[in-house]
Amino acid sequence: MRYPPTSTPLSTTLPASSTHPVGDVLLGTSRQRNSAGPAPRPIAVILDLFGTLVAAPSTGERKAAAAQFAEILGVSPSAAESVLSDTWRARHDGQLPSTTEVAAHLATRCNATAACVGELEMLMVRLAHVRLQADATLLQALELLQRGGIRLAVLSDASPDIAESWNRSDLASHFDAAVFSCRAGAVKPNRLLFRAVLRELGVASHQALYCGDGGGDELAGAERAGMHAVRVERRGGPSSLVFGETAWSGRSIPSVEALPSLLGCWGER
Structure with missing residues (x-):
C-alpha cells in the first residue's frame, strides 16, 4: 500500500x-x-x-442496462430487470465471487444457455468501466x-x-x-x-x-x-x-x- x-x-x-x-x-x-x-x-x-x-445510476440507466442483459439472455427487459434486482444481495455479498460466476448465475435464473455467459461477462465489464468514470x-x-x-x-x-x-x-x-x-x-x-x-x-x-x-x-x-x-x-x-x-x-x-x-x-x- x-x-x-x-x-x-x-x-x-x-x-x-x-x-x-x-x-x-x-x-x-x-x-x-x-x-x-x-x-x-x-x-x-x-x-x-x-x-x-x-454517480449512482438513475432509473433510466438501470432500465437501459437491463435491456442489454435481456437481449443477451433472450428474455424481456422487465424479466431481466427483475432478475437483476432479485440477485442484488448474491452479487454483492460474496456468494458469487467472480464476474464469470455472476454471468452464469444470471443465465441459469433466466433459463438461458451457457453459451451466453461469455457475452454477459463482457457486457458487465463494459458497464463497470463506464460506471467508474x-x-x-x-x-x-x-x-x-x-x-x-x-x-x-x-x-x-x-x-x-x-x-x-x-x-x-x-x-x-x-x-x-x-x-x-x-x-x-x-x-x-x-x-x-x-x-x-x-x-x-x-x-x-x-x-x-x-x-x-x-x-x-x-x-x-x-x-x-x-x-x-x-x-x-x-x-x-x-x-x-x-x-x-x-x-x-x-x-x-x-x-x-x-x-x-x-x-x-x-x-x-
Missing part, C-alpha cells in the same frame, strides 16, 4: 469553481463530538463509491487530500465486475486501500466491512472520517464502528437509485470536492 507523507500540511486550494467554504456546508454536527473540545483532525478518509465518488474535479480533490497526508480508502457495496475493474479505473491510483463487499463477504452496514477497511489502512477508528451519500445505513454504521461520519449530497442527483438510506442529522457537505476545505478547518466549529 502507498501511503502519502503524513507530515505534509493539508492544502485546500482548488479552482474557484470547485471550492466550498466550510461555513456554507456544515449543516449539522457529528454525533461523535463531545463538550470536551474538538476532536483531532482525521488522518484517514474512507469513501463510499456509488453516489459519492461516481470520475469527474476531473473529484480527482483533483483526492490529489489535494493525498498531498495533505490523508490516507484514502474506498468502501463499497459492489459486485465482482466493479471490484475486478477497479484497478483499471482512474480512481484506483488515488487510494491506499479498497474494500468491496463482494470480496469481504458482507454488505453495509455490517461492522465487518468497517473493521476490514480500518485494518487495510492501518488506522484506529477514531482517526478515520467516513464519507458517503447514506445508502445502506452506512453513516450510522460508520459511527457505530467508532468513526466520524459526514454525508455528501448524492452524486447523480436525488433521483439516482439508493438502497437502505436512513435519516441523518450529522455533518453534510455538497460533494467530495468539499472535503479538503472541511478537513482544513477541522475543529474550528
Whole structure:
C-alpha cells in the first residue's frame, strides 16, 4: 500500500469553481463530538463509491442496462430487470465471487444457455468501466487530500465486475486501500466491512472520517464502528437509485470536492 507523507500540511486550494467554504456546508454536527473540545483532525478518509465518488445510476440507466442483459439472455427487459434486482444481495455479498460466476448465475435464473455467459461477462465489464468514470474535479480533490497526508480508502457495496475493474479505473491510483463487499463477504452496514477497511489502512477508528451519500445505513454504521461520519449530497442527483438510506442529522457537505476545505478547518466549529 502507498501511503502519502503524513507530515505534509493539508492544502485546500482548488479552482474557484470547485471550492466550498466550510461555513456554507456544515449543516449539522457529528454525533461523535463531545463538550470536551474538538476532536483531532482525521488522518484517514474512507469513501463510499456509488453516489459519492461516481454517480449512482438513475432509473433510466438501470432500465437501459437491463435491456442489454435481456437481449443477451433472450428474455424481456422487465424479466431481466427483475432478475437483476432479485440477485442484488448474491452479487454483492460474496456468494458469487467472480464476474464469470455472476454471468452464469444470471443465465441459469433466466433459463438461458451457457453459451451466453461469455457475452454477459463482457457486457458487465463494459458497464463497470463506464460506471467508474470520475469527474476531473473529484480527482483533483483526492490529489489535494493525498498531498495533505490523508490516507484514502474506498468502501463499497459492489459486485465482482466493479471490484475486478477497479484497478483499471482512474480512481484506483488515488487510494491506499479498497474494500468491496463482494470480496469481504458482507454488505453495509455490517461492522465487518468497517473493521476490514480500518485494518487495510492501518488506522484506529477514531482517526478515520467516513464519507458517503447514506445508502445502506452506512453513516450510522460508520459511527457505530467508532468513526466520524459526514454525508455528501448524492452524486447523480436525488433521483439516482439508493438502497437502505436512513435519516441523518450529522455533518453534510455538497460533494467530495468539499472535503479538503472541511478537513482544513477541522475543529474550528
